[in-house]
Amino acid sequence: xxxxxxxxxxxxxxxxxxxxxxxxxxxxLEQQFIRAEVEQLRQSVLSFRPLFEKRAKxxxxxxxxxxxxxxxxxxxxxxxxxxxxxxxAAILGSALKSLNVERFELDEKGQGEPRSIRFTFEFATGDAxxxxxxxxxxxxxxxxxxxxxxxxxxxxxxxxxVSEPVRINxxxxxxxxxxLLDAACDLFEAEKKGGDRKELPEAKNLVGKLAEVEAxxxxxxxxxxxxxxxxPGSSFFNFFGYRGSDVTAEHSATATKEENERFEKxxxxxxxEDDEADDDEEVDDDxxxxxxxxxxxxxxxxLAEDLxxxxxxxxxxxxxxxxxxxxxxxxxxxxxxxxxxxDEASRPRKKTKV
Amino acid sequence: xxxxxxxxxxxxxxxxxxxxxxxxxxxxLEQQFIRAEVEQLRQSVLSFRPLFEKRAKxxxxxxxxxxxxxxxxxxxxxxxxxxxxxxxAAILGSALKSLNVERFELDEKGQGEPRSIRFTFEFATGDAxxxxxxxxxxxxxxxxxxxxxxxxxxxxxxxxxVSEPVRINxxxxxxxxxxLLDAACDLFEAEKKGGDRKELPEAKNLVGKLAEVEAxxxxxxxxxxxxxxxxPGSSFFNFFGYRGSDVTAEHSATATKEENERFEKxxxxxxxEDDEADDDEEVDDDxxxxxxxxxxxxxxxxLAEDLxxxxxxxxxxxxxxxxxxxxxxxxxxxxxxxxxxxDEASRPRKKTKV
Numbered sequence: 130x131x132x133x134x135x136x137x138x139x140x141x142x143x144x145x146x147x148x149x150x151x152x153x154x155x156x157x158l159e160q161q162f163i164r165a166e167v168e169q170l171r172q173s174v175l176s177f178r179p180l181f182e183k184r185a186k187x188x189x190x191x192x193x194x195x196x197x198x199x200x201x202x203x204x205x206x207x208x209x210x211x212x213x214x215x216x217x218a219a220i221l222g223s224a225l226k227s228l229n230v231e232r233f234e235l236d237e238k239g240q241g242e243p244r245s246i247r248f249t250f251e252f253a254t255g256d257a258x259x260x261x262x263x264x265x266x267x268x269x270x271x272x273x274x275x276x277x278x279x280x281x282x283x284x285x286x287x288x289x290x291v292s293e294p295v296r297i298n299x300x301x302x303x304x305x306x307x308x309l310l311d312a313a314c315d316l317f318e319a320e321k322k323g324g325d326r327k328e329l330p331e332a333k334n335l336v337g338k339l340a341e342v343e344a345x346x347x348x349x350x351x352x353x354x355x356x357x358x359x360x361p362g363s364s365f366f367n368f369f370g371y372r373g374s375d376v377t378a379e380h381s382a383t384a385t386k387e388e389n390e391r392f393e394k395x396x397x398x399x400x401x402e403d404d405e406a407d408d409d410e411e412v413d414d415d416x417x418x419x420x421x422x423x424x425x426x427x428x429x430x431x432l433a434e435d436l437x438x439x440x441x442x443x444x445x446x447x448x449x450x451x452x453x454x455x456x457x458x459x460x461x462x463x464x465x466x467x468x469x470x471x472d473e474a475s476r477p478r479k480k481t482k483v
Numbered sequence: 484x485x486x487x488x489x490x491x492x493x494x495x496x497x498x499x500x501x502x503x504x505x506x507x508x509x510x511x512l513e514q515q516f517i518r519a520e521v522e523q524l525r526q527s528v529l530s531f532r533p534l535f536e537k538r539a540k541x542x543x544x545x546x547x548x549x550x551x552x553x554x555x556x557x558x559x560x561x562x563x564x565x566x567x568x569x570x571x572a573a574i575l576g577s578a579l580k581s582l583n584v585e586r587f588e589l590d591e592k593g594q595g596e597p598r599s600i601r602f603t604f605e606f607a608t609g610d611a612x613x614x615x616x617x618x619x620x621x622x623x624x625x626x627x628x629x630x631x632x633x634x635x636x637x638x639x640x641x642x643x644x645v646s647e648p649v650r651i652n653x654x655x656x657x658x659x660x661x662x663l664l665d666a667a668c669d670l671f672e673a674e675k676k677g678g679d680r681k682e683l684p685e686a687k688n689l690v691g692k693l694a695e696v697e698a699x700x701x702x703x704x705x706x707x708x709x710x711x712x713x714x715p716g717s718s719f720f721n722f723f724g725y726r727g728s729d730v731t732a733e734h735s736a737t738a739t740k741e742e743n744e745r746f747e748k749x750x751x752x753x754x755x756e757d758d759e760a761d762d763d764e765e766v767d768d769d770x771x772x773x774x775x776x777x778x779x780x781x782x783x784x785x786l787a788e789d790l791x792x793x794x795x796x797x798x799x800x801x802x803x804x805x806x807x808x809x810x811x812x813x814x815x816x817x818x819x820x821x822x823x824x825x826d827e828a829s830r831p832r833k834k835t836k837v
Contacts, residue, residue, distance in 0.1 A: 147546045192501045
């Protein structure tokens with residue numbers, strides 16, 4: 130599921146003492162695990178769809194709809210919660226109307242890529258949303274595969290989620306991303322018109338904005354010790370600027386086809402050319418330099434695999450929260466409360482923010 | 484999956500403004516989600532079994548077997564890693580030979596409870612294990628359901644993992660649990676012989692040991708700021724003492740049957756008696772007082788749903804770790820390293836300990 134560099138594993142593992150044959154078996158079995166996981170996801174998406182439709186009907190009830198996603202987000206686990214700052218929460222709290230998650234490349238017969246994800250955020254409009262004009266923000270993530278070539282001509286496979294930046298029409302002085310998201314969109318649009326990315330003025334502008342935000346983060350770092358994983362200068366709304374990489378659908382299809390053929394050959398016991406690169410060999414890829422939300426792929430997966438299927442659970446839990454939670458209770462709680470204390474303690478408590 | 488108090492949800496949700504009918508729909512849909520998740524787990528366990536068997540053969544190769552589970556454990560995610568102290572790691576690092584996880588109540592045809600889990604830890608023996616005599620530690624967790632009655636006669640349903648304590652035959656002065664695990668086993672054995680738990684001298688002894696360890700924790704609390712979630716006085720080996728609750732198989736079967744019948748009636752649109760308790764109403768349950776590893780159920784689920792299926796991935800990742808990771812690199816890293824830095828930073832780094 131994660132966008133790791135695959136392929137160079139066999140060599141890696143074999144480095145210390147592991148025989149080449151065993152390393153190859155490990156590499157092949159890893160592929161088989163990934164394929165089984167994708168199949169499982171495919172079945173899971175299909176079997177849960179009717180329940181999500183039922184849920185959509187129930188949460189459309191006005192008393193529930195008014196704060197369903199706020200309550201869900203306020204109970205999200207740490208690996209989602211850490212990306213939502215108090216300023217983000219203020220925006221989401223007052224303007225978010227609904228969220229929908231679709232595995233849009235998977236059709237009703239179960240054909241297609243189940244790992245591609247579409248998020249549709251709906252917002253209040255007019256005066257009800259003092260922050261931006263958009264009634265809807267649609268962010269699509271495509272699962273793509275890519276074969277990169279190292280300087281020595283060896284190959285490295287990358288796969289993961291890629292996406293196009295989505296612009297937000299901020300109202301005056303309301304841009305919480307401090308121009309970062311706009312800069313990412315500007316660069317993307319300039320690239321589409323052609324030209325080398327590195328040479329574009331929009332690229333220079335984006336790198337400058339990134340440096341500004343980084344400086345701001347360092348400045349604010351000491352002020353917010355309570356939630357150390359949250360980077361104060363950045364915003365959840367930069368998620369809409371995530372790109373991941375710029376693998377086209379065509380390149381991805383070719384890479385996938387090649388890998389499938391290679392996999393089939395290995396399964397049949399045929400010899401395949403071993404031209405995979407070591408991890409030591411760098412691939413010239415400047416993409417990360419222009420990334421405004423480096424963890425976008427991981428957050429998309431966490432939202433789609435955890436927040437979305439468990440939303441009803443998080444909603445119900447939001448009513449079970451202790452309203453005035455006292456830090457001191459944790460320290461001096463007696464043994465009989467240990468289990469509950471642990472649950473409370475293992476998650477950042479920001480329940481008041483949305 | 485989690486052992487929460489179910490059932491009282493409808494009332495909870497309805498408390499502020501949500502109409503009773505909508506609250507009932509939410510409660511029913513929650514049940515349907517849980518049932519769908521169990522079905523998915525059932526299918527997943529069946530379809531992954533052949534891959535786990537293949538993996539067992541590959542990792543039996545001597546060069547891999549020598550440190551497979553150590554490498555896996557050293558790359559475990561935070562929600563597992565936090566329970567393994569450096570002293571635990573020293574024991575596991577030198578004595579653990581293998582680990583096996585079985586959904587032992589699920590047969591080959593897919594019949595039975597897929598949530599019950601058996602862990603089999605195999606250890607070195609004789610001088611190769613200076614810590615304890617056991618060649619094998621088998622810890623079985625049963626998924627059980629229970630109907631508790633509140634003082635006012637209302638009902639509350641609990642379900643989750645229950646288990647019997649497993650004794651470890653520590654070598655002289657080697658008991659890392661400081662007598663806690665022994666005390667849990669002593670109490671359990673005394674209970675089996677009959678008598679009220681609260682009146683047994685073994686209960687008093689266990690509560691005393693728990694207080695000792697708690698005092699030790701408070702003492703050591705300031706010394707280890709780097710991994711705040713790890714409680715210094717406690718040990719992973721107390722996991723073998725986890726009990727959860729004392730629901731018998733018979734009680735669980737009755738409660739499950741009753742709940743299924745209730746669920747079927749609701750699905751058919753029939754009226755069912757609404758005798759579920761509010762969350763405010765306490766059930767007299769002293770069980771937590773005698774629990775030596777309160778998070779045992781959650782850790783069992785994390786080990787079975789994450790560590791076990793992803794073991795090969797964690798093993799391969801263990802070769803990709805930067806050997807001498809420098810904290811300073813994190814602070815001053817340039818943008819192009821952001822993604823890797825984040826990955827590193829989001830997980831406790833205790834790679835050297837096993």
